[in-house]
Amino acid sequence: MIKELLLQKIITLLDQRIELVRIAIESAKESRDNETKSSVGDKYETGRTLMQMEVEKNRIQLNKTENLKHELLQIDTSKKSTIVEFGSIVKTTQNNYFISSALGKIEINNEIYYCISLASPIGKLLHTKQVGDQFSFQGKVNLINEVY
Known part of the structure; x- marks a missing residue:
């Protein structure tokens, strides 16, 4: 949803x-x-x-x-991802991301999501990771809590 x-x-x-x-x-x-x-x-x-x-x-x-x-429009919103890929939503200890295109910050249901592309620095770090994986960005260690 x-x-x-x-x-x-x-x-x-x-x-x-x-x-x-x-x-x-x-x-x-x-x-x-x-x-x-x-x-x-x-x-x-x-x-x-x-x-x-x-x-x-x-x-x-x-x-x-x-x-x-x-x-x-090619994103299948019903698809459940287990790894971070184009169309995934990723929730980390720091932020929420929608892997789509570099369109910035969007608020939905009082939650902030950063729309980023796989080509962005953080997109490259997240690509193919899964729940439980860690990554470091700007000196901060993040844990991936959800991918869907």
Whole structure:
């Protein structure tokens, strides 16, 4: 259930991010297309070029966010993990982690979960560990209490 709630919240955040990026793309396109030709031709071309660069930057961001959403939608929230892998929730003596993507801190039912990727420093330490394993991060020894 927690995994489903976390995933729903993340997908909602990503949908909001996707909408904002789409709005930014449309705004940049509109600015580019409405740029009036001034008496100085170079200024006109520079403005259009800058707006086109903004459109491209936002398209890249949109593509990355949509790919991330697609990847996260592959998580089977009913799967029970015994080892830490993509889609696992890990509860340690220090923190709770959702192994998904580097999206930061999310609160569910008054508990904090850190959404991290397997490529992150702590994600690398946790990968393939199981309940009862220990790991050291930033000088603190942590015990894995739950994996699911």
